[in-house]
Amino acid sequence: MTRGLPSFTLERPTDLRSAALMLAEPGACALGGGTDLLPNLRRGIGAPATLVDLNGVPEISGLVREPDGTMVIGAATTVQALAEDADLARALPALAEAARAVAASGHRSAATVGGNLCQDTRCVFYNQSDWWRCANGYCLKHRGSTCHVAPQGDRCHAAFCSDLAPVLLAAGARVQLCGADGQRSLGLQEMYLDDGAAHLVLRPGELLAQVRVPPLPAQLRIGYAKARTRGGVDFPLAAVAVAMQVERGHLVSLRIGISGTNSLPVLVDAGAELQGAPADEAAWKKVQQLVQRQLAPMRSTVTSAQYRRDAAGALLARLLRQLAG
Ligand SMILES: Cc1cc2nc3c(=O)[nH]c(=O)nc-3n(C[C@H](O)[C@H](O)[C@H](O)COP(=O)(O)OP(=O)(O)OC[C@H]3O[C@@H](n4cnc5c(N)ncnc54)[C@H](O)[C@@H]3O)c2cc1C
Ligand code: SF4
The missing domain is CATH 3.30.43.10 (Uridine Diphospho-n-acetylenolpyruvylglucosamine Reductase, domain 2)
Structure with a gap:
């Protein structure tokens, strides 16, 4: 109730x-x-x-392309506008695809990019009615003293489930934060902390104003894939984005963004370790190992942690082969 x-x-x-x-x-x-x-x-x-x-603030609404190709997305832009933008569909189709995968159409027409990136983390013991949580003694994240997912621990493991974050991370996006004392710019990854009860570095009163996607090399390929329980409307059990650049069969860069598994969106810069390596099955095996080390799904959804780990691995393997092929 x-x-x-x-x-x-x-x-x-x-x-x-x-x-x-x-x-x-x-x-x-x-x-x-x-x-x-x-x-x-x-x-x-x-x-x-x-x-x-924030919906009546024109400075943070809409998409603009700057002369150098940087795409500036206002935080109050709706997810539906992102899904329908013709320029974005050409420049970064994976982001439009991720936008189309957010919730259902009714949500997307109201939901904003800022809300998507700043959405709360989720847990099956937390996203419940007050009486349900009360009957369980609440939990560490809100009003209680114990985490039901990891009772011995002292942190919250609720999962961050944004569909947009993985693609934006893989594309190297930055964010512009605005407070009463001024503005600051951070890499998107720096906006998050690995704590399900306090996963954003935003200071009191600070808001996310803009997302800035840098100009992307023409040879960079970006793909996105999502696993969810109900195809029509559901949070990702795992959402994976891969940005890969290959030249003459060798890796130039490889960035991977994942959400749904940890309390923050995971960014793995596999290109730093594998730069120059042949883009082949041996490399993909190493990438899988690198990524799996970073994933920490917990028993915070009705779907098992192992399933979410396996789903992330399977989506990643599929994307690596698709983009390289
Ligand atoms: C049934 C259902 C299914 C869903 N499925 C998905 C899904 O598949 N994928 C997905 O990613 N999400 C999903 N969501 C979550 C949500 O709908 C989306 O993440 C949406 O994009 C949130 O945006 P919003 O503008 O509605 O956020 P709001 O609800 O308005 O805000 C969310 C949080 O962000 C903060 N916030 C909002 N804007 C800013 C800003 N500019 N700066 C700082 N803080 C800000 C708010 O204070 C709040 O804490 C689902 C939700 C429901 C109810
Ligand atoms: S992970 Fe633990 S502390 Fe966090 S919301 Fe779930 S039960 Fe609560």
Whole structure:
């Protein structure tokens, strides 16, 4: 059983500076499409005093291509706009494909890129109604003292399940964060921490303003694949993106992004270890070993941890062969 939304004040800023100032107030929380946040609030997870709706801030809405080819994606751009953008479909089709794989069409038309990258981590013991969690003594992540997934441990292992993050990581995207005190730029990977209860480095009041995808070499091939329980609407059990550049049969670069398995999206720069190696089955075996060492799925979904590990490995193997072939 879910309950109604808690009381809050809704702010609708129309410029970025005002949004940052509103978010700097105690108890304020950013609102994109609300497709992740509002179900959690209905379940009694969090009770912000103010929601700051970012959808009316033009500086962070839409896609723009800069003269050097950098693609700038405003955080308030909807996932549907990403899925339908003709320029993006040409420049980075894997990102459009990942956008089409987010939830269902009703969610995508409201969901934003910022909300997708900042969405909460998920766990079968946490994404439940208040009475369900109460009956289990809550858990370490919210109101409780024990993690039901790893009771001996002192951290949360909830999984980060964004579909967009793997492709953006593989493509080397950076993010622009904006707070009342100014802006800063980070590599996308640097925005995350390996802790399911606090997986973002955003400071209080800071918001994700833009995602910047650098110009990509013409020879770079990027692929994306997702395993989920229900094809029509579901979070990834594993979502994998591979960005590979091969010249004369040898690897020039190879970056892999994965979500659904860990508390943060995993980035593996296999190109650093395998640069110049022949792009063949022996290399793919090494890549699989490198990646599997980084994956840490836990018993936080109804699907077993081993299944998610195997699914990530199978999707990775398929993508490596497809892109090299
Ligand atoms: C049934 C269902 C299925 C789903 N399936 C998928 C799926 O397959 N793949 C997937 O990736 N997601 C899925 N989701 C999760 C969610 O719908 C998407 O991740 C969506 O993109 C979230 O965006 P939003 O704008 O709605 O986020 P919101 O709900 O508005 O916000 C999510 C979180 O991000 C914060 N936030 C929002 N914007 C910003 C910003 N600019 N800066 C800083 N913080 C911000 C909010 O404060 C909140 O904590 C699913 C959700 C549901 C309910
Ligand atoms: S992993 Fe543990 S602490 Fe985290 S949400 Fe699940 S049960 Fe709670």
